[in-house]
Amino acid sequence: MADTRPELVLIRHGETEWSKSRHHTGRTDIPLTEHGRQQAVHIADAIGTFDFTHVFASPLTRAWETAELIGLEPTADDNLLEWDYGKYEGTTTAETRKEIPGWSVWTHPIIDGESIEDVGLRTDALIERMLGLEGPISLVAHAHILRILGARWIGLPPVEGRRFTLDTTTISILGWERENRAMLRWNDPCGWG
Numbered sequence: 001m002a003d004t005r006p007e008l009v010l011i012r013h014g015e016t017e018w019s020k021s022r023h024h025t026g027r028t029d030i031p032l033t034e035h036g037r038q039q040a041v042h043i044a045d046a047i048g049t050f051d052f053t054h055v056f057a058s059p060l061t062r063a064w065e066t067a068e069l070i071g072l073e074p075t076a077d078d079n080l081l082e083w084d085y086g087k088y089e090g091t092t093t094a095e096t097r098k099e100i101p102g103w104s105v106w107t108h109p110i111i112d113g114e115s116i117e118d119v120g121l122r123t124d125a126l127i128e129r130m131l132g133l134e135g136p137i138s139l140v141a142h143a144h145i146l147r148i149l150g151a152r153w154i155g156l157p158p159v160e161g162r163r164f165t166l167d168t169t170t171i172s173i174l175g176w177e178r179e180n181r182a183m184l185r186w187n188d189p190c191g192w193g
Contacts, residue, residue, distance in 0.1 A: 004134040007184075008174040009050055010149065011140045013058075013066040014039040015168045022092050024105070025142070026085040026113070029061050032069075036062070039169035040069035046171060046190035047072070053135035056080060058142060066169065067140040074140060079126040082142035086113025105144065106162040116148075120158030123149040143168075150174060153181050 014036025018025040032040070047070050057067045057074035058081050067074045088096060088110060096103045106116065126149065130137055139146070147161035153174045166172070166187050173185040 003176070005176055006130050006133050007136045007176070008130060008149075008153070009047075009052070009136055009138045010146045010172040010174065011043075011047070011066065011070070011138060012143055012146055012166050012168055012170050012172075013062040013140065014069075016062050018090070019143075019168055022094075023090050024085045024088050024092070025062075026082045026089050027060070028089060031061050032065050036168065037065070037069055040066045043169055043171065043190045044070045047138070050136045050138070052138045054133055055138040055140070057140035058082065058145075060142070063140045063142065067138075070140075072138055072140065074138070077126070077139075079122045079129075080139060080141040080145060081122075083110075083119050083144045083148075084114040085110060087111045088113065104162070106159050116158045119145065119148050120152060123152045123158070127152060146172065150183060150186070154183060155181070 014032045016025060016030045016032055016036060018030055020033065055072045055074045056077040057063045059076040059078065060081065093104065100108065143166045147164045147166050148158045150164050150172060151158060151161040164186060167189060171185065171188045171190055175184045176182060
C-alpha cells in the first residue's frame with residue numbers, strides 16, 4: 001500500500017535586492033532580481049520531478065514570481081508570509097547591533113512586529129492543515145518562515161529555526177522516517193550554486 005502521508009517540498013524564493021544585501025524583508029513586497037529569476041528557472045527541472053498534489057505560496061511577489069517561473073500554479077496562503085519584523089523591517093542585523101549589541105530576530109523582542117511565538121503558531125496551523133492532505137505538497141515562501149516551519153515539523157521550538165540556514169532558491173524536503181516527522185533534505189541548491 002502506498003504511503004499517502006504528506007511530504008512538504010519547501011522552496012525559498014529567488015534573490016531580491018534586499019536578500020542580497022541581507023536586509024530584513026518581511027512584508028515589504030520586493031520583486032526578484034534578474035539573478036533571482038534565473039535561479040528560479042534553473043531549479044524548474046528539479047521541481048519537475050515531483051507530482052504535487054497541492055501548491056501553496058506566500059502572496060508576496062518574490063515568492064509568487066518564483067513559483068510561476070518554476071512552472072507552478074500556487075494558491076496563496078497567508079500563513080506563508082514572512083515574519084513581520086516591525087521596526088526592524090529593511091534593516092540589517094549589523095545595523096541593529098550598533099544600537100543593541102548581540103541583537104538577533106531569534107532572541108530579542110520584535111518591536112511593532114510579530115513575536116517568534118506568533119510566527120511559530122502560524123507554522124503550527126500550516127502543519128496541521130498539511131497533515132490533512134496527501135502526497136507531495138509544494139510550499140514557496142521566505143527564509144525565516146520556512147526555517148521555523150522546519151523546526152516545528154521536527155518538534156523543535158520556533159527559536160531553533162536559527163540553526164537551519166536557508167539560501168535563496170533552494171529546496172528542502174520535510175517528510176517521514178517511519179512514524180517520525182523528519183528532515184529529508186535541507187538547503188539544496190539543485191546545482192545552481
